[in-house]
Amino acid sequence: MFVIMFGMPGSGKDTQSNRLANTFNIPHYSTGAILRKAAETDTELATFLEGGGLVNDNQMNDIIGKLIRNDNDVGWGMVLNGYPRNIEQAKYLDTTFPFDAVMYLDIDEETAIQRILDGNRGRTDDTETTIKERLSVYREKTLPVLDYFQREGITPVLKIDASADPDTVAKFIIQELWKIRNDI
Numbered sequence: 082m083f084v085i086m087f088g089m090p091g092s093g094k095d096t097q098s099n100r101l102a103n104t105f106n107i108p109h110y111s112t113g114a115i116l117r118k119a120a121e122t123d124t125e126l127a128t129f130l131e132g133g134g135l136v137n138d139n140q141m142n143d144i145i146g147k148l149i150r151n152d153n154d155v156g157w158g159m160v161l162n163g164y165p166r167n168i169e170q171a172k173y174l175d176t177t178f179p180f181d182a183v184m185y186l187d188i189d190e191e192t193a194i195q196r197i198l199d200g201n202r203g204r205t206d207d208t209e210t211t212i213k214e215r216l217s218v219y220r221e222k223t224l225p226v227l228d229y230f231q232r233e234g235i236t237p238v239l240k241i242d243a244s245a246d247p248d249t250v251a252k253f254i255i256q257e258l259w260k261i262r263n264d265i
C-alpha cells in the first residue's frame with residue numbers, strides 16, 4: 082500500500098502516518114526524516130541544511146526517487162508525508178512512482194493553529210504568527226497539489242475529516258484504505 086498523507090500543518094499527518102504504517106507494516110517517511118537520512122551520507126546536503134537552505138525540486142525529487150528505489154523496506158508500500166509540496170514535485174511523483182491513494186486530512190485553520198499551540202510539537206518557532214505564515218505558504222504552494230491530484234485522476238484522493246479525535250480519524254482512514262487495497 083503506497084499512500085501520500087496530505088494536509089496542512091496541525092492536521093495530524095505525523096500521527097496518522099505512524100498509525101497507518103504500523104497497521105499495514107510499512108515504513109513512514111516524512112520530508113524532515115528523508116532529508117536527515119540523505120544528509121547522513123551527503124555532507125554537502127548536511128551543510129546546506131544546517132545553514133537553513135531549502136532543497137530545490139530537483140534535489141528533493143532525486144532524494145525521494147533514490148529512497149523509493151533503494152530502500153528494501155519500501156517493497157510492500159510506504160506512507161509518504163510532507164512530499165510532494167508543490168505541483169512540480171507532484172508531477173514527478175505521479176509519472177515516476179504509482180501511489181494507491183492520497184489521504185487528504187481536512188481541517189479548518191483555527192483548529193490546526195490551536196492543535197499546534199496546544200501540542201508543543203517541539204518547534205521553538207511555533208507562535209501564532211509563525212504558524213499563520215506556515216499556513217499561508219501551505220495555501221499558496223502546497224494546497225494546489227491537491228487540485229492537481231484531483232484534476233489528473235491518476236491517484237485517488239480520499240478526503241478525511243481530521244477534526245475528530247485521532248482514534249476516530251485513524252479508524253476511518255484504515256477502513257477506506259482496506260477498500261482500496263481489496264480493489265488492487
